[in-house]
Amino acid sequence: MSEPVPVAVPRKGRPLEAVLERIATVGDDDRLDRLADRVSNTLRYEKAVTKGSVEAENGPYERLSEYSHPGEPNNPEFTLMRDNRDGKPRRIVFDAATVDLGDVRLKLVGREEPFRALRTHEFALGFDSADLVLEEVVGIRSDGLGTIADVNDRIDPVDTDVRVVNGLGDTVYHTLMGRPEHIEPGDDLDRDFCNTYEGPLCISPRYERLVTAVLGTDALDGVEFVYPDAHEEEEAAIARAGLGVYLTVTGSTAREHGLVVGEHLFPSETVLMRNAAERATAVERALGTLEVTEPTSEIRI
Incomplete structure (x- = not known):
């Protein structure tokens, strides 16, 4: 052979x-x-x-x-x-x-x-x-990437x-998560939400370019990337910041930190x-x- x-x-x-x-x-x-x-x-x-x-x-x-x-x-x-x-x-x-x-x-x-x-x-x-x-x-x-x-x-x-x-x-997802008090009644935590949001967005430092590509530069106008502290759980850091993007399968840990699990922005596979x-x-x-x-x-x- x-x-x-x-x-x-x-x-x-x-x-x-x-x-x-x-x-x-x-x-x-x-x-x-x-x-x-x-x-x-x-x-x-x-x-x-x-x-x-x-x-x-x-x-x-x-x-x-x-x-x-x-x-x-x-x-x-x-x-x-x-x-x-x-x-x-x-x-x-x-x-x-x-x-x-x-x-x-x-x-x-x-x-x-x-x-x-x-x-x-x-x-x-x-x-x-x-x-x-x-x-x-x-x-x-300027526009985001969905698939x-x-x-x-x-x-x-x-x-x-x-x-x-x-x-x-073997898919997990980069998922939008946020504290419920940051979301107006009737609004969905999705890409459209990001288009009007201004403030901190908690992500892992290694994913800054990925999140920028996925959401697009227009959606990130007025958004400041912040990062978890050393040895801090990502979900805890997102709860502290109010809004963030993190890899998740079920979102159960996010809910334990009082977070709403929003749109699956992008598959990680x-x-x-x-x-x-x-x-x-x-x-x-x-x-x-x-x-x-x-x-x-x-x-x-």
Whole structure:
């Protein structure tokens, strides 16, 4: 069989789990289901070890040797990296796996920033959070952005060759939240509300460009971005500010802080991406295998 097509994937977390589920779905092979379960369970355990909620019996190198099976198809390899949190603890993360999908063979390669690896042409295909595309390359306009299907139209082809293909269905939402006393009776907490609102809007600092792209510069006229204090819960910070945008699934924690959960402004979802400048036959065949659209995905491109 020919050399596998390299595909950049996240090293850990929900996006990696979504990728492995997509691989298992298109591969229709019990071994790929077992791969997905094995990687997910291992990384959840290692996350608990890193956070100190579980004490490991063996050291990281012993565990790494136990987990990894280099060179064996449909089996994972792991590696050690430094976590960004205080103390920079070591953490075991996904490194690579070669998977057979019928007549297509892929080499899943863990990267901290798969999107950037595609931008620099290290990979032709990859998976990453749609948020990163908005944070880095989507053009800022006066009007807002409502769906990921519109993202490609706002990418300057001079800036990057990377394009979004479709989503994997692991959707959470950037959601508008506010204190009820800030909302007039009969008004909805939605984009139209933002068009007339002036005052503080609490967001995570990393999402300033994303929120600007999603709401548009016209809606942010008279709005001041404010941010949570160190170690402060986002919902608590939004309650203090009066209005904010935060990632949420159910909004239950927001309601516990006395907040009204408003419009889902934008879906946050793991996406399949391609570098459109890379058109090798093997890449096109791999893309044709991977680009099925999940029925739960917000993304239709």
